[in-house]
Every structure is written in C-alpha cells, then in structure tokens.
Amino acid sequence: xxxxVTGVGVVAAGLAGGAAALRSFLAAPPATSTxxxxxxxxxxxxDGVDTRRTSRVSxxxxxxxxxxxxxxxxxxxxAAAFVLGTELGxxxxxxxxxxxxxxxxxxxLSPLLFPNTVMNTMASATTIAVATRGPSLTLNxxxxxxxxxxxxxxxxxxxxxxEVALAGGVDERDPLVEEVLGDLGGxxxxxxxxxxxxxxxxxxxxxxxxxxxxxxxxxxxWRGLAARPNGVGRVVESRAIGAALIExxxxxxxxGWVYGSASGDGPRDAWERALLSRALGREVPVxxxxxxxxxxxxxxxxxxxxxxxxxxxxRWVEPAWDGTPRLTDVAPGPGLVHGIAxxxxxxxxxxxxxxxxxx
Amino acid sequence: MPRRRAVVVTGLGAxxxxxxxxxxxxxxxxxxxxxxxxxxLIDTDGFRSRIAAEVPEAIGGSPRRARxxxxxxxxxxxxxxxxxxxxxxRRDxxxxxxxxxGGMLEVERWYxxxxxxxxxxxxxxxxxxxxxxxxxxxxxxxxxxxxxxxVAACSSGAASLAMAAELIAxxxxxxxxxxxxxxxxxxxxxxxxxxxxxxxxxCRPFDRERRGMxxxxxxxFVVLEDRDAARARGVPVYAELAGHGMSTDAFHVTAPHPAxxxxxxxxxxxxxxxxxEAADVAYVNAHGTGTPQNDRIEAQALRxxxxxxxxxxxxxxxxxxxxMAAAGxxxxxxxxxxxxxxxxxxxxxxxVPDPDVPFDCVPRTAREASLSAAMxxxxxxxxxxVTLLFRRAA
Numbered sequence: 016x017x018x019x020v021t022g023v024g025v026v027a028a029g030l031a032g033g034a035a036a037l038r039s040f041l042a043a044p045p046a047t048s049t050x051x052x053x054x055x056x057x058x059x060x061x062d063g064v065d066t067r068r069t070s071r072v073s074x075x076x077x078x079x080x081x082x083x084x085x086x087x088x089x090x091x092x093x094a095a096a097f098v099l100g101t102e103l104g105x106x107x108x109x110x111x112x113x114x115x116x117x118x119x120x121x122x123x124l125s126p127l128l129f130p131n132t133v134m135n136t137m138a139s140a141t142t143i144a145v146a147t148r149g150p151s152l153t154l155n156x157x158x159x160x161x162x163x164x165x166x167x168x169x170x171x172x173x174x175x176x177x178e179v180a181l182a183g184g185v186d187e188r189d190p191l192v193e194e195v196l197g198d199l200g201g202x203x204x205x206x207x208x209x210x211x212x213x214x215x216x217x218x219x220x221x222x223x224x225x226x227x228x229x230x231x232x233x234x235x236x237w238r239g240l241a242a243r244p245n246g247v248g249r250v251v252e253s254r255a256i257g258a259a260l261i262e263x264x265x266x267x268x269x270x271g272w273v274y275g276s277a278s279g280d281g282p283r284d285a286w287e288r289a290l291l292s293r294a295l296g297r298e299v300p301v302x303x304x305x306x307x308x309x310x311x312x313x314x315x316x317x318x319x320x321x322x323x324x325x326x327x328x329x330r331w332v333e334p335a336w337d338g339t340p341r342l343t344d345v346a347p348g349p350g351l352v353h354g355i356a357x358x359x360x361x362x363x364x365x366x367x368x369x370x371x372x373x374x
Numbered sequence: 375m376p377r378r379r380a381v382v383v384t385g386l387g388a389x390x391x392x393x394x395x396x397x398x399x400x401x402x403x404x405x406x407x408x409x410x411x412x413x414x415l416i417d418t419d420g421f422r423s424r425i426a427a428e429v430p431e432a433i434g435g436s437p438r439r440a441r442x443x444x445x446x447x448x449x450x451x452x453x454x455x456x457x458x459x460x461x462x463x464r465r466d467x468x469x470x471x472x473x474x475x476g477g478m479l480e481v482e483r484w485y486x487x488x489x490x491x492x493x494x495x496x497x498x499x500x501x502x503x504x505x506x507x508x509x510x511x512x513x514x515x516x517x518x519x520x521x522x523x524x525v526a527a528c529s530s531g532a533a534s535l536a537m538a539a540e541l542i543a544x545x546x547x548x549x550x551x552x553x554x555x556x557x558x559x560x561x562x563x564x565x566x567x568x569x570x571x572x573x574x575x576x577c578r579p580f581d582r583e584r585r586g587m588x589x590x591x592x593x594x595f596v597v598l599e600d601r602d603a604a605r606a607r608g609v610p611v612y613a614e615l616a617g618h619g620m621s622t623d624a625f626h627v628t629a630p631h632p633a634x635x636x637x638x639x640x641x642x643x644x645x646x647x648x649x650x651e652a653a654d655v656a657y658v659n660a661h662g663t664g665t666p667q668n669d670r671i672e673a674q675a676l677r678x679x680x681x682x683x684x685x686x687x688x689x690x691x692x693x694x695x696x697x698m699a700a701a702g703x704x705x706x707x708x709x710x711x712x713x714x715x716x717x718x719x720x721x722x723x724x725x726v727p728d729p730d731v732p733f734d735c736v737p738r739t740a741r742e743a744s745l746s747a748a749m750x751x752x753x754x755x756x757x758x759x760v761t762l763l764f765r766r767a768a
Contacts, residue, residue, distance in 0.1 A: 068627075097622070102503070104525070109561065113482070116564055117489050121420040129565030130627045130755050133474055134504065134525040139756030142624040148636065150620035151758055152533065153525040155473065155505045163522065167537075174544040175376040195496045239469065239521040244509040245500050254518075358509035360521050 017218040018172045018235075019228035019369065022087025023320045024079040024183075027209030027308045031056055031078070033086030034229050037320055041332050044340040050207035050309030051188060065144055070108050070131050072187035073140035079210035079313070080141040080181060087214035088226060089179070096149040096177045097142055098168040099212075100160020100184035100312045104134030104153075107189055137185050141212075149177055157245075158283075159276060159354035160184040161211060161315025162362040166235040168215050169364070173235070178220040183212035184312030205279040205336075207309015211316040218370060227369070230323020233349065234263030234365035240290075242359035247282045255363040256294040256351065263349065263365040267295045270365075271346040272331050274318040276354040277303040278310035279336065287355045300345060306334035318352045319366060326350055327368035378543035378647075382767065383612040384604050385457025385597030387449040387553075388707055391427035391590055391694045394434075394448055396456070399594075399704070400711050403719040404740050408693050410576040410588045415479070416560050423572035426558055427590035427695035440477030440501040442593075443510045445700075446555035449593035450511050453551060457597035458609055461516055467597075468519035468547050469511050470538045472530030472554030473504025474699040475562055482560045504699070507555050519547055525699075527754030528661075530554050531594065532702025532762055536618040538598050548603040553595030553703035562698060563589060569628070577664030577696075578723040579689035580673070580735040587663040590695025594703035596710075611767040613710045616747070617650065619643025623757025630668065630753060634675030640759035641679045641749065648763045650747060652680050655763070657718050657748040659709040662689025663696055672751065673731040682732040686743060689735070692722045702752035706762055709750040713766050718743050 023034040028048045030040045052075065058066070060078040069077065076099065084092055108131035115123040130136055135153040142151050150171075154163050161184030168182035188208040196204070221228055236258035242248030260267060273291060277284040291301060304318055325331045329347040334340040352364040388395065391409030392402030402409065409427040418424035435444035450469075459467065480498040487494040500506075505523040512521055520541060526533040531554025538550035556562075566572050566589065573586035604611055619640035623631040630637065645652060658680075661672055676687065690708045697704055712718050717740050724737040750762045 110485075112565070113485060113561060114489075116560075117486065121564070121567065124564050124568040126565075126568040126570075129561075129568055132561055132565060133527050133755055135527050135754070135756045135758065136627065139627050139758075142622045142757070143626070146624050148622050148624050148639070151526070151622040151756065152537070152620075155476075155503055155523045155525050157503065157505060167522070170544070170546070171540070174540070176540065176544075195499045198496050199500065237520050237522070239512045239518045241513065241516075241518060242509075243513055244506060358505070359512065360505075360509075 016173050016175050018169045018215055018232045019218050019221050020213050020230045020323050021216050021221050021226045021228055022083045022214030024082030024086060024212045025317055026052055026075050026078045028052055028207055031060060033082055038324055041321055041324060044307055044332055046339045048307055052209050068127060069140050070105050072105050072185060073137045075210040076137040076141045076185040077144045079183060079212040080145045083181060083212040083214050084145055089214060092145060092147050092179060094149050095147040095179040095181055096168060096171055097138055097147045097151045098164040098180060098182040099138045100154045100164035101134055101186055102157055102160055102312050103186050103192060105131040105136050107187060108132060147181060156360045157356040157358060158310060159315055159356045159360055159362050160312035162352060162354035163237055165213060165316050165319050166237050166362050166364055169232045169235040172215055172217050178217045180215045181212050182215055183316035185210035186311035203279050203281060205305050205309050207311045209311055209313045211313035213316050213320060229369060230326055231367045231370050232364055233367050234259035237362045240359040240361050244358050247286045247357060248359055251289040251293045253290045253294040255361045259363040259365050265349060269349055270295055270299060270351050271348055272325060272350045273299055273301040274322050274352045275301045275303050278305040283357055290355060302333040304334060306336050315354055319364060322350050322352050322366035326366055379545055380601035381539045381542045381598050381615045382601045382604050383596050383615060383710055384599045384609050385453040386707055387452030387456060388594040388704060389429055389445050389448045390592040390704060391429055393431055395452060403690055403693050403708055404717055406720045406722045406739055408576055408722050410695050415558050416563060421567045423567055423574045425588060428558060429591055440480050441557040442475060442477060442555050443501060443507055445557060445593040446507040446511060447514060450515060450551055450595045453595040453597050454515060464516045465518045467517045468538060468541060468550035469508050469517040470522045470534045470550055470552045471508040472534040472699045472702060473507050473523050474525060474530055475556045475559045476504040476506055477501030478559040478561055479557045517551060526758045527756055528698060529702050529752035529754040529758045529760040530699040532706060532752035532760035535706055535762055536620055536760055539615050539618055542598055542600050548600040550598045551595055552598055554699040555593035556591055556698040556700050558589060558591045571665055573664060576723055577692060579662035579664040579692050579721055580669050580728055580731045581724050582726040582728040584664045584666060586665050588695035590697040592697045592700045592704055594700055594707050613713050613764045613767055615762060616765040617644040617648030617763040619761045621759045625757050628755050630671050634671045636757055636759040637672060637675035637753060638678050640761040644761040644763040654747045655685060655749050656745045657686045657712060659705050659750040660687050660689050661751045661753045662691055670730050677732060685733060686718050687733040687735050688719055688721045690719060702760060705750050709748045709764055713745050713748050713764055716742060716744055
C-alpha cells in the first residue's frame with residue numbers, strides 16, 4: 016500500500032499552521048529564532064475545551080493535531096491510528112508534581128497533575144481532542160521521536176493495518192533539562208520546542224475522498240546501531256537507509272538531498288555525516304532545520320513535510336548555524352529524511368513528491 | 375486483508391516479586407502466593423497505602439545502572455537464552471520495550487537531594503527516559519534490529535508485544551525481543567495514592583469489597599519469531615501470538631469509557647486477527663486492577679464479547695500487584711504458561727464475588743483447565759487498550 020502525506024500541522028517558534036504556512040516559512044526563513052513557542056500564538060490555536068486541565072506540552076500536540084486534520088480536510092478520523100514521538104514527555108508537570116510533595120508532603124500532591132507524569136499524556140489529550148480511536152502509540156526516544164513516529168505510522172499503513180494515521184512529535188523546553196544537559200556535557204545542542212503532526216493516508220483512501228497529496232513516503236525503516244547508551248557509535252554502515260531504499264525501489268544514486276538530524280551535538284552530528292557518506296556513496300547536500308527551529312521531537316516530522324515540498328519544488332533550505340539561511344535549488348525528486356540519536360536509534364525515510372494520477 | 379506471517383513465542387524471561395526467573399514467577403502465581411508486602415524501597419510515611427510487591431532479592435548488573443534497567447536486563451537475558459538466540463541472530467533482532475517510569479527512582483534521589491540543597495551530581499538523569507531500557511538492552515545484548523520504546527501507560531508491556539508481532543507478521547523482521555520493565559518509583563506511588571486508587575491492604579480484584587489496586591515492579595520479555603524461522607532453527611515453541619488488538623477510548627485522561635467501548639474493540643480486533651471466535655477462548659487473564667471502576671467496566675466489556683459465564687477470568691495483579699509497564703508482559707507470560715501447563719492461575723484474596731462480574735474468577739486456588747486459546751487484557755491511562763490472544767502451539 017502506497018503512503019501519502021495529505022496534511023500538516025505545525026506549531027513551533029514563530030510558525031503555526033498547515034502546509035501553506037510551512038511553505039511560506041521555508042521560502043523566507045528567518046535569520047534567528049528564539050526556539051520558543053509564543054504563548055499568545057498557542058492560545059489562539061485552541062478553544063476552552065482544549066486548554067481545560069491540559070498542560071502546555073499537551074496543548075502543543077493538540078494544536079498541531081487539529082491543524083493537521085484541517086489541512087488534510089479530514090473531518091472524520093475516528094479509525095485513524097495516532098503515533099507521537101517525544102523525548103521528554105510532560106517533564107514540567109512531573110517536576111511540579113514532585114515539588115508539591117517536597118513542599119507539602121502527601122497533602123501537597125495534586126491528583127490532577129499525576130496523569131501528566133506518564134509520557135502518553137500528550138497523545139491522550141490529542142486523541143480526545145481530535146477523536147481518533149485507533150491504536151495510540153507514544154514513542155520515547157532521544158532526539159528522533161518525530162522521524163520514528165512517522166516511520167512507524169507509515170509502516171502501519173503500508174502493511175494495510177490502517178488507512179489513515181496521524182503521526183508526529185512534540186517536546187517542550189525546560190530550564191532544568193537544559194541545565195542538566197549542560198552539566199553532563201551536552202549543552203551545545205540547539206534546543207527548541209513545538210509539535211508537528213502529519214496526516215498520512217493510503218493513496219487509494221486519499222484519492223477516494225479527493226484529497227491532494229503533498230508528497231509520498233516511499234520507504235521507511237528504523238534500526239539500532241551499536242552505541243553505548245547516551246553515546247555515539249563507530250559503526251557507519253546504515254542498514255536503515257539500505258532498507259528504506261529497497262522498499263522505495265530506488266538506488267542510493269537517486270537521492271539528491273538530505274534533511275538530517277544535526278543539532279549542534281558535535282560527536283553525534285559527525286556520526287551522521289559518516290553514515291550518510293557511506294550509505295549514499297558520495298557527498299550529497301545535507302541540511303538540518305534545527306538552526307531554524309531548535310531540536311525537538313516535532314522537528315523530525317516537520318522535516319518530512321519539508322522534504323515533500325523540496326521533492327516537488329526543488330527548493331531546499333540550508334540553514335547556517337550562525338548566519339542567514341540559504342535557500343537553494345536542488346533536483347526535484349526523491350530525498351532522504353534521516354535521524355540518528357545518541358544510543359543508536361536510527362531512522363530513514365525516502366520522501367518523494369506526490370504521485371501522479373497515472374501512478 | 376493482506377496475508378500475515380504467523381508469530382510464535384520461543385523464549386520467556388521474567389523477574390518478578392517472586393524473584394528472578396520464569397520458574398519462580400510461575401511457581402508463585404500457580405500456587406496462589408501473594409508477594410504484596412510493606413514497601414522498603416521508598417519512604418511511605420503519611421500515605422494511606424504503604425504496601426507493594428517489590429522484587430525481593432539483589433538484582434544483578436552494575437549498581438550504576440538504574441534499577442529498572444537492571445530488571446529489564448535480567449529478564450531479557452533469560453528470554454534470549456531460553457530461545458537459544460546466538461550473537462549472529464541477535465544482530466537482526468528487534469528490541470521493543472514498554473516503559474513508563476524509566477530511571478525515575480534514581481532521578482528522584484538526585485532531585486530530592488538537589489531540592490534540599492545537598493550536593494548532587496545529575497549523572498542519574500542520563501537514565502531518566504524510558505528509552506534507556508531499550509538502549510541498554512541493545513548495547514549489552516547485541517540487538518541491532520528495529521528499536522522502539524512505547525509508553526502506553528499500564529498497557530505499555532502488552533503494546534510492545536503487539537508492535538513486535540506486527541513487524542514480524544508483516545515480514546519486516548523475523549525475530550524480536552519484546553516486553554516491559556518498571557521499578558517502583560516515588561512519583562508512581564505518590565500519584566496513585568493521591569488519586570486514592572490504592573488499597574491499604576493487598577488488592578482484591580473482582581471482590582465485591584475491593585478498595586483499589588496494589589503496586590508492584592518487575593520485568594518480563596518474550597522472544598517472538600516468524601513461525602517458519604523458528605521451525606528452521608528447530609527450537610521449541612511455547613505458543614502462537616495469534617492475534618492482537620489496540621484501541622483508544624478518546625474519552626477521558628484517566629477513566630475508561632463507561633461502556634468499555636475501547637476494551638471491546640481491542641478484544642474483537644484480537645479475535646479477528648487470529649481468525650478466532652469468542653467460543654474458542656476459554657481463559658482471559660484480565661487487566662483486573664482491583665479498583666471498583668476498572669473491574670466493573672472490564673467485566674462489562676468481557677460480557678459484551680463473550681457473554682456471561684463460560685470463560686475463566688483471573689487477575690495476576692492479585693498476587694504481584696500492578697507492575698505498570700511490566701504488567702502487560704508479565705501477564706502475557708502468565709497467559710502463555712497457563713496454556714502450556716493447562717493451569718489457570720487464581721485471583722487471590724477474592725472471597726465475596728461481585729455480582730456485577732458474572733464470571734468464574736478462579737478464587738484463591740489455581741484450576742486445571744484444557745485451554746486451546748487464551749487472552750490477556752491490558753488497559754491504561756489515556757484510554758489505551760491492548761489485547762493479546764495466544765493459541766496453543768500446533
């Protein structure tokens with residue numbers, strides 16, 4: 016079963032909307048970013064029901080889910096699967112819950128906060144808000160949660176287990192996390208926050224309802240690469256990229272560009288460059304969107320949406336770590352979205368433009 | 375429906391409140407022992423409930439690792455050894471883990487100290503995430519196949535088996551290590567106390583006087599394989615994971631749908647996936663937490679799927695408490711072992727049956743029973759429902 020992307024919902028620093036908003040953002044990317052989602056912007060995306068008893072990180076996910084369904088023109092997603100990647104979950108609520116005890120003992124605990132300490136709370140809030148009743152999976156992994164969620168959801172549709180899936184990622188910045196990462200030597204990473212949710216459909220389902228695909232996921236694979244927990248590895252042979260290329264039925268030489276997962280974590284970024292060079296057999300333009308929006312779990316799904324735009328338009332964004340982003344031309348056609356996390360979780364997605372009606 | 379490959383269970387591993395190993399686990403639950411006792415791992419002063427089922431003995435592995443990681447390693451090693459998977463086969467094996475608390479027990483110690491203004495190095499934070507379990511297992515056991523950590527609240531362990539089964543059935547991989555792990559944590563203990571969902575006494579699932587759940591900890595893993603690959607290796611097969619169902623209530627953050635709608639859909643999806651009828655199932659290892667609401671709604675859902683009576687229903691949680699992310703996989707083991715041994719583990723502490731639960735809940739004593747198929751239910755916060763259906767190996 017072929018899998019197409021039919022809707023995008025993005026909430027990130029200075030960016031909220033569907034595919035059109037993302038295209039506009041990428042076509043004229045800002046030179047700098049705070050990496051934070053403005054609260055006023057987020058509030059404007061939600062209604063009172065969404066915000067009642069819902070934490071901020073859950074609101075990010077709910078807003079992205081609603082935007083994605085609107086973008087896809089999909090009114091009824093009841094049977095859809097939902098797959099959400101996250102690195103940190105609702106850490107803010109967990110800290111607040113623990114602080115309640117440390118301040119006031121057992122009487123200081125909030126029963127309302129406790130459910131938010133479980134990482135599936137964002138998916139829970141979103142499935143309630145958008146009324147999806149298929150499987151709901153929250154995938155926890157360092158830095159590549161969005162890519163992994165899209166890959167798992169794509170596989171679910173490709174195998175005929177669902178016709179529609181919502182997939183993406185969400186994370187929220189937290190000062191304690193950034194302090195601890197700094198203490199542990201990982202402070203160089205450019206962190207951000209936000210949520211991106213994609214609507215994925217079986218191509219026949221999309222056509223039957225007259226939807227216009229934004230792009231196609233031609234291959235999706237994920238594997239582990241040997242590495243110490245929290246560490247980077249030495250293996251540079253990527254079986255994930257190989258498996259995704261086989262599924263897509265294309266050679267490595269057909270890949271013209273890559274959206275990768277570089278985020279300013281030097282050793283991990285170097286590992287990714289080595290993996291890509293070996294897998295693709297040559298130097299291919301590689302960009303990360305982390306300098307624009309900051310690393311967060313939603314960014315992997317956003318890269319998939321950006322890749323669909325690049326595959327169709329030949330426009331490609333190469334944000335510089337320090338300076339103005341460059342918008343350049345590449346050959347339209349298939350590209351690679353790639354993610355590698357410390358510890359070795361490794362994801363590859365082959366993204367192409369929308370299939371023609373003759374396909 | 376696309377043709378799927380058959381998925382079988384070829385390895386089992388567990389560390390439970392009855393100690394290390396599958397043998398100790400089965401011995402405990404088949405004799406109806408209760409491992410729920412006063413908590414020793416964390417401070418319980420001032421809380422209504424102060425009991426849980428802790429893993430009782432020293433856990434192997436480096437003390438620098440989080441307790442939950444060590445629980446996971448102990449159970450995973452046993453499962454891989456049981457399946458006879460060598461280093462070459464492990465390289466392509468997926469590792470799919472259900473997690474909730476991650477390394478929270480150790481992080482809590484650090485955070486408590488930090489808040490008291492004591493010197494504390496945040497090294498424990500490195501293992502905070504539930505994803506740490508999968509990374510540790512992959513690194514220590516040489517597993518380089520697809521790697522995922524699923525957080526589906528109390529159904530996480532069962533979801534890991536369902537996700538692994540899908541990858542095998544769809545031909546993506548031939549072998550997977552799947553299961554869940556959780557250590558007792560302060561956050562979990564305090565949270566369920568705050569929700570007033572914990573019974574001060576050992577829990578009594580399906581009893582008319584039940585007053586809530588008990589917590590526990592542990593880990594369980596299974597090796598799942600493509601049936602043809604298992605045959606080619608010539609290894610014994612415990613059971614077939616013939617079907618599974620995953621659904622979402624989309625109703626409430628903590629409460630299940632009042633009619634058990636999502637539970638019913640998960641059970642029916644498992645039956646459909648196995649091409650089985652309700653009449654084929656003789657035993658259901660229930661989610662059975664012991665809270666008034668869960669047990670009543672689960673019974674209602676079971677009645678919708680199976681009708682009243684006929685099936686045997688029991689709750690492993692009556693003996694080992696609710697082990698959170700490990701619950702779904704420990705109970706999957708209990709279900710597989712019930713099939714292979716033809717013994718249904720009991721629901722202990724069940725003395726006054728609830729008239730709203732119109733099933734034989736196997737009170738206090740295990741029961742011999744001829745079983746060809748059995749089901750395991752797991753439900754979680756967020757309305758997450760997972761059902762696994764096991765069939766006796768052909």
